[in-house]
Amino acid sequence: MRTFLRIWFGQTVSQIGSRMTHFGLTLWIWEQSGQATSVALMIFFSILPTIFVAPIAGMLVDRWNRKRLIMSSDLVAGFSTIVLLILYLMSHLEIWHLYITSAVNTVFSQLQGIAFSASITLLVPREQYARASGLRFVTNYGASIIGPAFAGVLYYTVKLPGIMLVDLMTLSIALTTLALAHIPRATETEAGRESRQNWWTEISYGFRYLRARPNLFALSLIAVSFWLVHDLGGALYAPMVLARSGDSARTLAAVSTAAGIGGITGAIFMSAWGGGKLRRIHPFLLGTIGAGIAKTIFGLGQSLIIWFPAQVFSSFNFPVRGGAIDSIWMSKVEPDIQGRVFAFNQLLESILTAAATLVAGPLADQVFEPAMRPGGNLSAIFGWLVGTEKGSGMAVIYIGSSLMMTVIGLAGYLLPVVRNVEGRVPDTKAPQTSISESQLGLEQLPIGD
Numbered sequence: 001m002r003t004f005l006r007i008w009f010g011q012t013v014s015q016i017g018s019r020m021t022h023f024g025l026t027l028w029i030w031e032q033s034g035q036a037t038s039v040a041l042m043i044f045f046s047i048l049p050t051i052f053v054a055p056i057a058g059m060l061v062d063r064w065n066r067k068r069l070i071m072s073s074d075l076v077a078g079f080s081t082i083v084l085l086i087l088y089l090m091s092h093l094e095i096w097h098l099y100i101t102s103a104v105n106t107v108f109s110q111l112q113g114i115a116f117s118a119s120i121t122l123l124v125p126r127e128q129y130a131r132a133s134g135l136r137f138v139t140n141y142g143a144s145i146i147g148p149a150f151a152g153v154l155y156y157t158v159k160l161p162g163i164m165l166v167d168l169m170t171l172s173i174a175l176t177t178l179a180l181a182h183i184p185r186a187t188e189t190e191a192g193r194e195s196r197q198n199w200w201t202e203i204s205y206g207f208r209y210l211r212a213r214p215n216l217f218a219l220s221l222i223a224v225s226f227w228l229v230h231d232l233g234g235a236l237y238a239p240m241v242l243a244r245s246g247d248s249a250r251t252l253a254a255v256s257t258a259a260g261i262g263g264i265t266g267a268i269f270m271s272a273w274g275g276g277k278l279r280r281i282h283p284f285l286l287g288t289i290g291a292g293i294a295k296t297i298f299g300l301g302q303s304l305i306i307w308f309p310a311q312v313f314s315s316f317n318f319p320v321r322g323g324a325i326d327s328i329w330m331s332k333v334e335p336d337i338q339g340r341v342f343a344f345n346q347l348l349e350s351i352l353t354a355a356a357t358l359v360a361g362p363l364a365d366q367v368f369e370p371a372m373r374p375g376g377n378l379s380a381i382f383g384w385l386v387g388t389e390k391g392s393g394m395a396v397i398y399i400g401s402s403l404m405m406t407v408i409g410l411a412g413y414l415l416p417v418v419r420n421v422e423g424r425v426p427d428t429k430a431p432q433t434s435i436s437e438s439q440l441g442l443e444q445l446p447i448g449d
């Protein structure tokens with residue numbers, strides 16, 4: 001796993017910088033507008049491009065050099081940060097600039113995410129899939145601990161410019177470790193040869209592959225349904241906390257740190273455990289149910305006393321469920337077509353979550369927030385539960401979406417087509433890699449292997 005760990009370390013450091021910048025920009029947007037819609041729109045524009053890019057991204061990942069795709073995403077992210085930094089220093093930065101850069105970055109991060117996911121089966125042995133996936137969650141939640149904590153302090157001292165400079169330094173570390181790593185190519189399988197007929201066949205192959213396997217298709221639908229309701233509430237997460245804490249950046253940073261603590265604990269647990277002999281569908285569904293319960297409690301809270309422990313428990317479940325379902329996909333789908341299958345899953349998720357985030361802001365600002373004010377239509381129904389202060393309407397939406405997450409997890413247990421997926425779909429053969437051009441000495445540039 002040495003190559004995987006090298007890439008993983010660099011991406012982890014880079015993620016810390018990215019989280020710092022994202023946290024700082026979220027605070028800046030809230031200062032400029034004071035509306036949940038403005039914050040939710042940045043999330044929406046970071047999702048929208050994936051609807052159009054996902055099918056093509058899967059084809060490119062299966063055809064092109066995966067290392068170069070990962071590096072290109074890092075370079076574009078760095079360029080975007082530099083552009084925003086210049087605009088800020090010139091006092092020309094506008095909220096719509098963030099929407100554009102979010103959309104551009106998403107196109108390349110989509111390629112990066114799929115390329116890295118599809119590379120895991122080529123870098124680690126099958127029995128380490130769950131651990132490798134768990135380490136990726138360590139990256140995500142480790143950055144959630146360090147990034148917002150640092151950004152929450154730096155925002156009031158060095159402001160956005162200082163935060164962005166730190167981001168650029170962490171990015172250079174990611175590029176260096178990636179340049180020194182080698183990602184091999186997968187040997188073409190029968191399924192891979194079958195898919196390479198024309199461009200439309202390749203783009204649509206992920207859908208046709210899953211449609212021919214009802215158990216995997218049902219698993220995909222359960223997974224994307226979870227993210228639909230999750231992101232409906234998730235788009236209101238930061239505005240809700242800020243509104244209910246008197247616009248306290250430190251409170252939002254503390255809650256983000258709680259997410260990191262819970263997530264990294266769950267990721268370390270999953271990496272150490274690796275799933276054992278337990279069917280992986282169980283930690284996936286139990287993690288889905290647990291996340292829904294914890295987020296419901298979070299929505300009911302109005303201070304750090306409730307938010308912090310609820311967020312820790314909520315985030316603990318995500319690496320557990322994520323590591324479990326990732327290992328199912330990696331075990332059941334041939335390595336040389338994983339890009340397209342993963343891309344189809346991403347496409348479904350993107351369509352649903354883009355709709356959720358687009359609706360969340362206006363739904364909160366125009367409907368639920370006014371309705372939850374004293375004398376509003378919903379204040380008599382939910383006021384005793386969440387209060388009638390600023391942010392209470394967002395809390396009602398957040399609680400409702402969290403309860404639906406729990407329902408989706410229970411539905412997975414009730415459906416045999418999902419519950420028995422591992423027994424009904426056979427594992428693929430152990431992946432093999434072909435000799436790369438760099439091993440033959442044909443590549444002139446070390447970063448192109």
